[in-house]
Amino acid sequence: MAKGAKSKYRDKLLGLVVHLKVNGEIIKTGASNDKVLAMEADTE
Amino acid sequence: MKIGKLLLLACLPLTSAFGEVRTYTSKDGQKTFRGELIGYDAATKKAKMRLPRGKIMEFQVTLLSKEDQKHVETQAPILQAQKSLSVETKHYSKRTGKNKPAQGQWHFEKYDHNYIITIENSRDEMLKDVEVEYTFFIERNRREYQNKIEKVTGSGSIDLVLANGTETVTTKSANLELWSDNPVMPTGGGGG
Numbered sequence: 342m343a344k345g346a347k348s349k350y351r352d353k354l355l356g357l358v359v360h361l362k363v364n365g366e367i368i369k370t371g372a373s374n375d376k377v378l379a380m381e382a383d384t385e
Numbered sequence: 386m387k388i389g390k391l392l393l394l395a396c397l398p399l400t401s402a403f404g405e406v407r408t409y410t411s412k413d414g415q416k417t418f419r420g421e422l423i424g425y426d427a428a429t430k431k432a433k434m435r436l437p438r439g440k441i442m443e444f445q446v447t448l449l450s451k452e453d454q455k456h457v458e459t460q461a462p463i464l465q466a467q468k469s470l471s472v473e474t475k476h477y478s479k480r481t482g483k484n485k486p487a488q489g490q491w492h493f494e495k496y497d498h499n500y501i502i503t504i505e506n507s508r509d510e511m512l513k514d515v516e517v518e519y520t521f522f523i524e525r526n527r528r529e530y531q532n533k534i535e536k537v538t539g540s541g542s543i544d545l546v547l548a549n550g551t552e553t554v555t556t557k558s559a560n561l562e563l564w565s566d567n568p569v570m571p572t573g574g575g576g577g
Binding site for chain 1: 463466467470471472473474476478498500502504512514515516517518519520521522523524525526527528534536556559561562563564565566
């Protein structure tokens with residue numbers, strides 16, 4: 342990194358939540374980690 | 386188990402917190418009860434339901450109305466699939482861009498992040514038309530976003546999950562960025 346650019350703004354990937362659906366109904370939920378699963382539950 | 390007794394028990398308040406609690410009607414349409422379908426054996430036509438206060442009952446599905454029988458028969462494969470499916474994710478990323486900043490410009494890098502979603506069906510039956518919906522959770526950290534959590538959604542579909550096999554879906558890319566805090570300053574020359 343060039344001089345003067347040491348400090349950074351870095352986007353952070355927190356994870357992925359997956360829903361499996363059949364006929365529009367969620368039949369299974371998975372996630373890359375528990376934290377994002379909890380985040381999704383909080384935002385719904 | 387006689388359906389009369391079953392219906393009597395169903396008058397008690399429901400405490401179940403799992404699955405779908407639904408009102409079922411008897412074959413003659415005279416009585417109703419609420420319960421949660423937790424199992425169905427197509428060979429014997431026996432439905433298993435969780436009743437008020439968690440009591441489990443098994444009975445012939447033919448004791449229910451035609452509509453409820455149809456509901457039980459369509460829900461049963463889904464119910465069984467719920468127990469037999471597992472989901473795993475594997476993450477990978479690659480850098481897709483990087484600038485060579487001139488003096489006074491900001492340095493940035495761009496990355497594509499993906500997941501490979503693997504769905505395993507441990508049951509010896511197929512499950513058709515499975516839609517796979519996914520959501521990335523990304524914390525955007527550039528100054529103007531102030532650590533805002535962004536959700537990026539996508540979906541794919543699997544025609545069928547093979548019996549005792551796995552299927553995979555690769556997510557679309559989520560784009561993440563890295564930026565320098567300050568523009569590139571002049572190099573060398575000393576502090577004259």
